[in-house]
Every structure is written in structure tokens, then in C-alpha cells.
Amino acid sequence: MEEVGKRTCGKCTACCKTHAIPKINKPEGKWCGNCKIGKGCIIYLTRPKECKDFRCEWLKGFGRKDTRPDLIKIVLDYQTNGLLKKLFTLWEVSKKALSSPFAKNMINFSLTNKIPVCLIYCNGKKELFIPENLRLLKKVLKHLKQENIKLFVTKKAPR
Numbered sequence: 001m002e003e004v005g006k007r008t009c010g011k012c013t014a015c016c017k018t019h020a021i022p023k024i025n026k027p028e029g030k031w032c033g034n035c036k037i038g039k040g041c042i043i044y045l046t047r048p049k050e051c052k053d054f055r056c057e058w059l060k061g062f063g064r065k066d067t068r069p070d071l072i073k074i075v076l077d078y079q080t081n082g083l084l085k086k087l088f089t090l091w092e093v094s095k096k097a098l099s100s101p102f103a104k105n106m107i108n109f110s111l112t113n114k115i116p117v118c119l120i121y122c123n124g125k126k127e128l129f130i131p132e133n134l135r136l137l138k139k140v141l142k143h144l145k146q147e148n149i150k151l152f153v154t155k156k157a158p159r
């Protein structure tokens with residue numbers, strides 16, 4: 001069994017595409033100009049703090065070793081300090097990755113555990129799935145509208 005906490009990014013550079021890095025004007029869903037895809041960051045030592053701080057769930061030890069984000073084309077993030085108390089976010093690295101069995105299993109896992117799950121597609125589309133019986137605050141609903149995030153209240157993944 002693999003020791004949790006011993007993972008390294010290796011050849012993965014997936015979050016250098018999915019995540020926005022405002023400090024260097026890098027938008028969400030576009031490869032960073034400093035990224036050598038599959039190799040690493042050309043400004044590694046001086047990269048922004050957001051890059052230094054980000055650790056996806058795979059890197060933290062979640063999931064099997066062969067579900068590294070560059071292999072399944074999904075970056076998985078778990079937050080406990082945002083507008084929602086708990087939130088899984090699945091960021092799509094390449095088209096159709098969010099239609100995969102991995103994504104479907106993650107949505108079902110989250111909803112079963114009463115955790116909202118947000119899908120961010122590489123074309124910019126965003127969807128939030130929340131379990132039934134979870135009431136959202138007005139400020140959350142306002143945020144969803146502002147960000148054009150489509151809301152689904154459901155027991156399980158729709159596809």
C-alpha cells in the first residue's frame with residue numbers, strides 16, 4: 001500500500017491549466033505560459049504563492065495512484081472554507097473527462113456523503129450538484145447567479 005503524504009506531482013501539470021492565477025493574469029482553463037506541459041514550471045522557484053500552496057486531493061493521498069490528474073484529466077479539489085461549508089470541485093483538463101466513470105463516481109460519493117460537488121468544464125461551463133435537504137443561503141444563490149453556475153438538486157449523478 002502506498003504511504004499517504006508521499007506523493008509528488010511527477011509529470012502532472014494539470015492544475016497549471018485548470019486554475020486561475022490572478023497574480024500573473026492566468027485565466028481558468030488555459031495553459032499557463034510558464035508551463036512545460038508534462039514537465040513542470042519554468043519559473044518554479046519564483047512561482048506565485050497560489051501555485052506553491054495548491055495541492056490537489058490526489059497529491060494529498062486521495063484515490064488510487066493511477067488516478068493522477070494528468071492521467072484521468074480531472075483535478076480534484078476539496079474545500080472547507082468557502083461559501084459552502086464543504087465542497088468537492090472537479091476541474092476538467094480535457095474535453096469529456098467529466099463524463100467519465102471517475103467523475104460520476106465522485107459525484108455520487110459526494111452526494112451520498114451530503115457534500116456539494118461543483119463541475120468546472122474546460123469550455124467554462126459550471127454546474128453545482130447539491131444533495132436533497134441541503135438549504136442554500138441567499139448569498140450562495142446570488143453567487144451562483146453571478147457566476148452563471150447551473151444548480152442541480154439531486155440524489156445521484158445525472159449521467
Ligand code: SF4
Pocket residue numbers: 008009012013014015016054055056057058059068069070075
Ligand atoms: S493537479 Fe495535483 S498532482 Fe497535478 S500538478 Fe497540480 S497539484 Fe500536482
Ligand code: SF4
Pocket residue numbers: 015016017021024026032033034035036040041042043044047048051
Ligand atoms: S506559474 Fe508555474 S506553477 Fe503556476 S500555473 Fe504557471 S506553470 Fe503552473
